[in-house]
Amino acid sequence: MKRFAIIVGCMLVTLSACAHGISDADKQGILEGGNFEYLKLGATHMLTGYDHLLFLFGVMFFLARFGDIVKFITSFTLGHCLTLIFATLFHVKANYYLIDAVIALTVCYKAFDNLDGFKRTIGIQSPNLLAVVFLFGLIHGFGLSTRLQQLPLGQEGLVLRILSFNLGVEVGQIVALSGMWILLTGWRKTASFMKFSKVANAGLMAAGLLLMLKQLHGYEHTRFIDEFPFNKEEHFQIHENMDRNRDISPTDTPP
Ligand SMILES: [Zn+2]
Numbered sequence: 001m002k003r004f005a006i007i008v009g010c011m012l013v014t015l016s017a018c019a020h021g022i023s024d025a026d027k028q029g030i031l032e033g034g035n036f037e038y039l040k041l042g043a044t045h046m047l048t049g050y051d052h053l054l055f056l057f058g059v060m061f062f063l064a065r066f067g068d069i070v071k072f073i074t075s076f077t078l079g080h081c082l083t084l085i086f087a088t089l090f091h092v093k094a095n096y097y098l099i100d101a102v103i104a105l106t107v108c109y110k111a112f113d114n115l116d117g118f119k120r121t122i123g124i125q126s127p128n129l130l131a132v133v134f135l136f137g138l139i140h141g142f143g144l145s146t147r148l149q150q151l152p153l154g155q156e157g158l159v160l161r162i163l164s165f166n167l168g169v170e171v172g173q174i175v176a177l178s179g180m181w182i183l184l185t186g187w188r189k190t191a192s193f194m195k196f197s198k199v200a201n202a203g204l205m206a207a208g209l210l211l212m213l214k215q216l217h218g219y220e221h222t223r224f225i226d227e228f229p230f231n232k233e234e235h236f237q238i239h240e241n242m243d244r245n246r247d248i249s250p251t252d253t254p255p
């Protein structure tokens with residue numbers, strides 16, 4: 001069973017090697033570049049962060065009216081700007097695997113909501129979506145801030161750097177939303193939309209669950225060594241080291 005969990009974990013790792021981290025090349029670029037570098041990174045981060053994209057896709061799924069899109073996306077944006085700016089400014093941090101696991105859960109929540117899960121399985125009205133989207137915005141922003149705080153930030157010009165990254169996130173979000181809007185508007189006109197909407201949202205839920213498992217697996221790594229190698233061989237090696245640590249640690253501590 002444990003072996004199976006490791007294999008599944010490693011498969012997920014290989015699948016999502018570049019899902020969320022900020023590469024070393026990016027870090028170097030940041031050190032040398034100015035605010036524009038931060039803007040670019042914010043945009044790249046948004047466009048390569050599957051979890052943010054999946055959540056937005058879930059939110060956009062049933063929004064046909066432009067006014068509704070503006071309303072919900074504004075609520076989400078307000079939320080993530082608040083935590084992105086203030087958590088970074090005041091150095092509030094969390095383990096990024098854990099916060100990303102919670103973000104993955106927000107994807108599951110929206111998919112569940114899209115499947116009308118509240119009415120069908122619990123028999124209650126789904127909670128106020130505008131408030132939920134704002135709350136989830138706060139969580140996504142905290143995740144973004146945790147990532148931003150992994151970068152060299154410095155004190156001088158900190159606010160401008162944060163705002164540049166934030167602006168980049170919004171640019172990335174607009175690009176992503178435009179793509180989704182075109183896709184969903186086209187799809188909505190066809191008969192297959194309603195037919196496959198359940199399948200699509202079940203898929204969204206599964207993707208959220210897989211992302212959550214992947215992040216929890218990453219968290220398991222940080223308890224031993226703060227490293228999450230994407231290379232399969234290195235990954236297995238780290239697990240072997242973890243097992244060895246587990247085996248010797250009880251006798252290691254003096255009585
Ligand atoms: Zn692992």
